[in-house]
Amino acid sequence: MTLDAVVAANRFGLGARPGELDRARGDARAWLQQQLVGTRPVPQEIGRLPASATIFETYSELRRDRKEAKADSAAAKRLLGALRQKLAPYYLDQVAARYRVAVGTQESFRERLVHFWTNHFAVSADKPQVLALAGTLENEAIRPHLAGRFADMLVAVETHPAMILYLDNQASIGPDSQFAQRRNRRAPAGDRKLGINENLAREILELHTLGVDGGYTQQDVTTFAKALTGWSLGIDRPFAGGEPGKFAFHDAAHEPGAKTILGTRYGQSGVEQARAVLADLARHPATAQHLALKLARHFIADEPPADAVERIGKAFRDSDGDLPTVHRAVLETPAAWASPAVKFKTPHDLVVSTLRMLDFVPAEPRQIAAPFELLGQRPYAPGSPAGWPDTATQWDGSDALLKRIEWASSVAGRLAGRDQPLNLGERSLGATLNERTRVAITRAASTEQGITLLLASPEFQRR
Amino acid sequence: MTSRRAFVSGALATGAAAMLPRCVFADVATDSRFVLVILRGALDGLAAVPAYGDGSYAAKRGALAITAPQLKLDGMFALHPSFNQLHERFAAKELIVFHAVASPYRKRSHFDGQDLLENGTSTPKSAHDGWLNRTLPLLPEAKRRATDRIALALAQNVPLVLRGDARVGSWAPSRLPETDADTLQRIADLYSTDDYFASRLQAALAADQVADEGAGEGMSAGRRDPLNGLNTLAAAAGKFLAAADGPRIAVLEASGWDTHANQGAERGQLANRLRGLDQALDSLRTSLGTAWARSAVLVVTEFGRTVAVNGTAGTDHGTATCAFLAGGAVAGGRVVTDWPGLANSALYEGRDLRPTTDLRSILKGVLAAHLGAGEGGLDEQVFPGSRAARPVEGLVKS
Numbered sequence: 001m002t003l004d005a006v007v008a009a010n011r012f013g014l015g016a017r018p019g020e021l022d023r024a025r026g027d028a029r030a031w032l033q034q035q036l037v038g039t040r041p042v043p044q045e046i047g048r049l050p051a052s053a054t055i056f057e058t059y060s061e062l063r064r065d066r067k068e069a070k071a072d073s074a075a076a077k078r079l080l081g082a083l084r085q086k087l088a089p090y091y092l093d094q095v096a097a098r099y100r101v102a103v104g105t106q107e108s109f110r111e112r113l114v115h116f117w118t119n120h121f122a123v124s125a126d127k128p129q130v131l132a133l134a135g136t137l138e139n140e141a142i143r144p145h146l147a148g149r150f151a152d153m154l155v156a157v158e159t160h161p162a163m164i165l166y167l168d169n170q171a172s173i174g175p176d177s178q179f180a181q182r183r184n185r186r187a188p189a190g191d192r193k194l195g196i197n198e199n200l201a202r203e204i205l206e207l208h209t210l211g212v213d214g215g216y217t218q219q220d221v222t223t224f225a226k227a228l229t230g231w232s233l234g235i236d237r238p239f240a241g242g243e244p245g246k247f248a249f250h251d252a253a254h255e256p257g258a259k260t261i262l263g264t265r266y267g268q269s270g271v272e273q274a275r276a277v278l279a280d281l282a283r284h285p286a287t288a289q290h291l292a293l294k295l296a297r298h299f300i301a302d303e304p305p306a307d308a309v310e311r312i313g314k315a316f317r318d319s320d321g322d323l324p325t326v327h328r329a330v331l332e333t334p335a336a337w338a339s340p341a342v343k344f345k346t347p348h349d350l351v352v353s354t355l356r357m358l359d360f361v362p363a364e365p366r367q368i369a370a371p372f373e374l375l376g377q378r379p380y381a382p383g384s385p386a387g388w389p390d391t392a393t394q395w396d397g398s399d400a401l402l403k404r405i406e407w408a409s410s411v412a413g414r415l416a417g418r419d420q421p422l423n424l425g426e427r428s429l430g431a432t433l434n435e436r437t438r439v440a441i442t443r444a445a446s447t448e449q450g451i452t453l454l455l456a457s458p459e460f461q462r463r
Numbered sequence: 464m465t466s467r468r469a470f471v472s473g474a475l476a477t478g479a480a481a482m483l484p485r486c487v488f489a490d491v492a493t494d495s496r497f498v499l500v501i502l503r504g505a506l507d508g509l510a511a512v513p514a515y516g517d518g519s520y521a522a523k524r525g526a527l528a529i530t531a532p533q534l535k536l537d538g539m540f541a542l543h544p545s546f547n548q549l550h551e552r553f554a555a556k557e558l559i560v561f562h563a564v565a566s567p568y569r570k571r572s573h574f575d576g577q578d579l580l581e582n583g584t585s586t587p588k589s590a591h592d593g594w595l596n597r598t599l600p601l602l603p604e605a606k607r608r609a610t611d612r613i614a615l616a617l618a619q620n621v622p623l624v625l626r627g628d629a630r631v632g633s634w635a636p637s638r639l640p641e642t643d644a645d646t647l648q649r650i651a652d653l654y655s656t657d658d659y660f661a662s663r664l665q666a667a668l669a670a671d672q673v674a675d676e677g678a679g680e681g682m683s684a685g686r687r688d689p690l691n692g693l694n695t696l697a698a699a700a701g702k703f704l705a706a707a708d709g710p711r712i713a714v715l716e717a718s719g720w721d722t723h724a725n726q727g728a729e730r731g732q733l734a735n736r737l738r739g740l741d742q743a744l745d746s747l748r749t750s751l752g753t754a755w756a757r758s759a760v761l762v763v764t765e766f767g768r769t770v771a772v773n774g775t776a777g778t779d780h781g782t783a784t785c786a787f788l789a790g791g792a793v794a795g796g797r798v799v800t801d802w803p804g805l806a807n808s809a810l811y812e813g814r815d816l817r818p819t820t821d822l823r824s825i826l827k828g829v830l831a832a833h834l835g836a837g838e839g840g841l842d843e844q845v846f847p848g849s850r851a852a853r854p855v856e857g858l859v860k861s
Contacts, residue, residue, distance in 0.1 A: 126719075168724040171775050195774030199723045202571070202780070212572045212587075218812065221571075374639055376619045383718050384504075386574050393591075396659075397620035398666035399633040405664075406639035409646055440653045449646050456650045458657050 003339050004028035006430045011299065011341060011463045012331070013108035015353025016428045020106075032331055035110040036324045037147055043105070045097040046143075052136035052161050055090050056233075056245025059129070062086065087132040089365075091125055094135025095379045096365035103355045110146065113327060115348070116298055117142045118380075120291075121157045121208060122387030123166040125380045133162040134380035150291070150321035151282035158204060158278060159247040161233050167200035167385065174229040174255025179239060182252075196255070201225035203385045209281040211290030216262060223259045227266060227274040230254035288316035294390070295326070300336050301343065302391040308333045340432060341462040344392035347375035349463055350404060354455060357428040358415055371407055376400060408455035412448045421450030425460075434459050495792060495833050496704045496758040498713045498747065499595060501622065502740070503577060504720035506764035508784030508816060510733055511543050512536075512562055512798075519805035525772045527728050536560060540798050544729050545737035548745040552789050556796030559858065561786040561825060563800050565766060565818030571780035573721065576765035581624035583823070583846045592627025594845050595714065598830055599629040601840040604711055611666050614712040615703055617696040625714050630662065632710065634670040634703070636695060690739040693717040697743040701750025704758070712834075717743075720764060724775040744789060756791035759833045759859060763822065769814050770805055781815035786825060792833060792859045799855065820855075827854035 002021070008028035009016035016024075024031045062083050066076065105111050118138040125134040141160045145153035157163055164170050173180055173194045180194040201224040205216045230253045234242025242248025249271035258267040264280060266273050281287060292313035296304035315329030330336060345353065351371045355361060362368050372379050376395075382388045389395075421441045425433045437457040444450035454460060513529045514520050516539035521528045532541030534550040540562065542550050552558040567585040568576050575587035583594025599610045611630040616622060619635045642650075647668070654660040693715065700713040719736060726733045740762075748755050767784030783803075789795070803809045803817040811817040823846045830836040830845070831854050842850045 168775050168777070171724075173774050175774075195772075197723055197773050197775040197777070198779040206572050206574075212570075212575050218571065374637075384573065384721075393623075393626055394620055396663065397616065397618065397633040398663040399635050399670065400619040401660065401663045402667035402671065403619060403635075403637060403639060405647070405650060406637060406642050409642040410640055436653060436656065440649060444649070445645065449649065452642070452646050453649060453653060457653060458660050461660070 002431050004337060006432050007337050007339065007341075008032050009108075010353065010429070011336070011343065012112065014102055014105075014112050014349070015108070015356040015463075016430075017103075017106075017108075017356045018359055018427055021427060021430050029331060032109045033328060035107040036113075036327050036331075039144075039147060040107075040110070042139075042143070043097075043101045045100045046139050049094060049097055049135070049139065050090065052133050052140060053243070053245035055132045055136065056161060058086050058090075058132065060235075060244060083128070087128075090132035091134065091380070092365035092369060094132075094139075095369045098135060098138070098379065099352065099355070099368050100361050102352050103359070103361045108356070113146060114138065114142055116295070117146070117153065119382065119387040119390075120294060121153075121163070122382050122385055123162045123380075124382050124384065125378070126383055127166060129165045130162055133165065136160075137162040138380075145323070147324055148322075149282075150287075150316070150323055150326070151279055153323070154208065154278055154282050155275065157208070158200070159231065161245060161247065164200070164231065164233055164247070167203055168197045169200040169228060170232040170235060172197040172200070172225065172229050172231075173253045174226055176257075177229060177253050177255055179250075179252040196222070196225045196229055198222060198225045200231075201228050204278075204281070207385055207387075209290070210284060210286040211293075214284070214286035214290060220261050223261050224274070224277060226255040227259050227261065227277055230271065231274060282321055283317075285313075285317060288313045288321070291326070292316060295330050296333070297390050298343075299330050300333065300338075302393075305335055308335045341459070343463050344396050345461055345463050346388065346390070346395055347372055347377040347400075347404075348379075348388070350461065351375065351407075353428070353460075353463070354408075354411060357424055358411075358418065360415060360418075371411075375403055375407060404461070405452070405456050409448070409452040412451035412455065416446065416448035416451060421447060421454050424451065425454045425457075429459055432459055433457075494754075494757050495835075496711055496713075496751065496754055496790075497829065497834055498700060498704070498715065498758065498760040499624065500740075500744075500760065500762040501577075501580070501624065501714070501716040502720050502762065502764040503573070503716060503718040504722075504764075505573060505576070505766050505768055505780055506720045506784055507722060507726065507733065507768040507778050508562065508564075508764075509767070509770065510722075510726065510728075510778075511546075511737060512560055512785040513541050513543065514539055514562070514802070514805065515541050517802075517805045519807075523770050523805050526776060527726060527772050527778070529728055536798050539802065540800075543734065543737050545734050546741050548741045548748075549787070549789065552748075553796060557789055557791055557793055558795040559788040559793055560798045561788070561800060561820060562798065563783045563803055563816055563819045564786045564822050564825065565783040565820075566822045568766065569782065571766065571782075573765060573780070578623065580763065580765045580822070581622060583624075583826075585848060590847075593622070593624035594826065595624045595712065596627030596629050596631065597845045598834070598836050598841075599631070599712075601836040601844070602711075603835045605629075611669065612708075613710055614714075615670060615700075615710040616714045617700050617703075618714075618716065622714055622716055630666060632666050632670040634667075634699070636692075636699065690717040690719065690736060690743065693739060693743040694746050697747040698750045701747045701752075701754075705750065705752050705754045715743075722768070722777050723773065723779060724777040726777040748789075758790040759792050759829055760787075760789045761825070761829055762787040762789075767816055770810060770816055771814065782811045783816040783818035786822065788825070788829065788858060794857055794860050821849075821852040823849050823852040824855050825858070827852065828856060828858045832856075833859045 005021045005024035005028050008024045009020050012032050102111055123130050123134050125131045137160050141156035175195050202221045206212045230250045232250050234244045234246050234248040239250045266276050268276050292309045296309045312329045316326050319325035440453045441450045515532050521530050534542040566580050568579040578587040581593045582590040584590050604613050611632045614631040616625050616633040621633050625631050703709050722733050763786050768778035768781040773779050801819040803819050827841045
């Protein structure tokens with residue numbers, strides 16, 4: 001079935017590369033399934049990137065400098081500039097590596113799933129503390145667990161420095177912890193108050209696991225936040241200890257005592273307490289339902305059919321969140337193979353599929369990042385812990401469409417002459433290339449215009 | 464900047480005219496302008512509008528308290544020191560400050576809170592269209608011209624509040640080179656059997672034409688703006704709305720109000736953002752020119768933040784907050800609130816500012832008195848099941 005090959009490469013994958021439809025043609029499902037299991041060597045481009053702990057050294061240096069400069073506001077301003085200058089290259093290198101892999105990979109279903117889970121566990125580079133670390137969450141916490149269990153990915157994410165810093169947990173302190181008590185004895189009243197920060201606890205419940213309708217209360221949020229106190233990094237303040245830039249549990253900051261969350265009593269002490277909560281959240285039926293809906297929305301339709309969601313959710317529950325089993329359930333859902341395509345591409349999808357069709361990645365990291373930003377989806381920067389929206393209404397505004405067309409014509413202007421537009425269209429869209437589009441391309445006044453028409457066509461704008 | 468305009472007029476000449484919304488150059492009976500500014504992330508109402516006169520304020524707010532404010536509104540409330548321009552509007556009786564306001568939403572998820580703020584119902588995710596979109600057919604102006612000539616989102620994508628059955632325009636500055644007219648014409652032909660794409664392209668080109676005609680210099684993208692270009696978009700909105708045949712309604716949005724850590728008081732990250740908002744609102748006023756006299760600008764957010772400071776010198780998600788209504792048409796110079804107080808017993812669930820005014824009452828008051836939307840439609844279509852939330856009267860000058 002040639003249509004299956006098109007769906008496999010464009011809806012499940014990140015868009016057909018030259019020759020890919022031919023490879024997928026034999027057995028499209030098998031071609032996708034073998035991408036789901038087993039581990040893979042770290043792609044070269046990503047292996048070359050510095051790890052989060054190394055990048056954190058730059059943050060520590062900058063923080064020391066800032067302390068010294070505090071008295072002098074001109075020096076402080078210069079430092080802010082230096083901060084951006086030192087951190088931006090890390091960010092851009094991570095972005096460049098991500099998209100070099102996305103464009104070049106032969107296993108783009110696997111890569112799409114990496115992007116999906118990164119977006120599920122979103123941190124945002126528009127927070128300065130996270131700018132240089134955002135991409136490391138994908139490479140250190142998502143990639144290694146893609147063929148493993150959701151529960152393990154969850155722990156890897158919630159202990160990753162980028163997530164801890166993004167949701168402000170590093171200095172969340174139990175009001176009755178040893179640290180708070182010591183401080184209260186020493187410091188006069190009126191000094192800065194110590195206490196919890198609910199942010200991480202709330203977003204774990206609302207976004208990462210149960211979902212907003214998952215049945216938790218404000219009390220659960222507050223209590224879970226207390227269980228998470230002490231989940232921090234090896235940092236020099238407010239408490240010493242741990243390896244710099246790596247997850248560290250600071251027992252002195254942890255709120256002592258048993259906690260009851262969602263009706264379950266957690267009597268564990270220390271770091272094990274919140275770990276036990278996470279383990280229960282990972283296998284909670286509401287989590288299975290929430291994740292199934294997000295996967296179905298991503299691969300089937302903005303409003304996916306209930307039986308498809310149920311099928312994926314059941315696979316999650318029955319396998320205790322074994323991700324290859326869950327991902328295979330998506331593949332085995334008939335609705336996911338329907339034609340024509342109904343998912344309106346996000347800017348991310350549009351740019352990646354265009355570059356894959358053209359087999360082209362700009363040389364400069366800044367150029368790689370630019371089109372995503374111009375079209376409204378700056379890499380690793382969704383601006384909120386909910387991640388980028390996955391429904392058409394968020395992306396299909398009239399002005400957004402015009403910008404897509406403008407970008408298409410500027411890409412076509414740069415790359416015309418590499419290939420005939422009709423060949424490009426056939427090797428990317430196969431039999432789903434519309435007759436109207438075919439005629440329009442044939443009659444185009446130039447190769448450049450032909451490529452623009454192909455990229456602007458309704459069938460290329462969807463997957 | 465002429466290529467695209469040439470395409471649009473070309474399309475008009477070659478029979479595609481019927482597809483394009485028609486401009487009306489005169490006979491505009493409703494002259495009122497309305498701008499909605501959505502602040503995403505939950506603005507701390509007690510930081511933006513400190514209740515410095517409340518006996519519990521200083522103790523409850525701790526390090527975040529602004530106890531000796533410069534920009535006082537009355538004996539109880541002040542504006543944050545970043546709001547210099549807004550304070551001048553207050554002195555000129557062009558600003559109403561609302562406090563202890565909330566939508567019907569009582570939980571603390573940003574995403575559900577924003578959803579409900581925009582869909583106008585009392586349940587998140589229960590409607591796929593927004594209250595402002597549902598208002599459009601009720602406006603007298605809608606009898607005169609197509610809705611996508613009346614309402615405009617200053618964004619690449621239309622926010623939920625303005626999405627729905629009534630077509631609306633959207634516009635954002637572009638840093639991409641324009642596509643040539645011939646290619647655009649061919650794309651329009653390619654789309655002609657696909658209404659989904661065709662309608663969007665037409666709306667985009669129409670908005671672009673207005674931008675070409677009305678805007679001139681001020682519409683290039685600002686890069687050094689703390690609110691991601693809000694200032695640029697506000698200035699552009701003013702120019703769109705100032706035009707005699709321009710849109711009457713615009714929606715702007717700015718994110719980044721989720722101040723869980725190191726929020727700051729007189730100075731700091733929130734203060735910088737509030738200054739950005741103050742500047743943007745002033746840019747809007749300036750670019751509206753004489754149309755400011757007939758304008759009302761409403762600033763809202765999904766919910767407020769905790770009264771107490773959290774463990775990281777910030778505030779967590781709360782309930783009631785403030786809202787602003789500014790404009791030459793506004794009967795301003797007042798704080799409108801049924802102040803619940805900040806004593807422990809007065810707080811909502813022991814932690815948040817208690818809501819005493821339903822945000823929908825304010826919205827209804829503006830939509831009815833300023834834009835002429837009929838009250839029956841507001842109670843049912845626009846804000847379903849909201850009859851109990853009576854419109855606040857007297858918000859605009861009569």
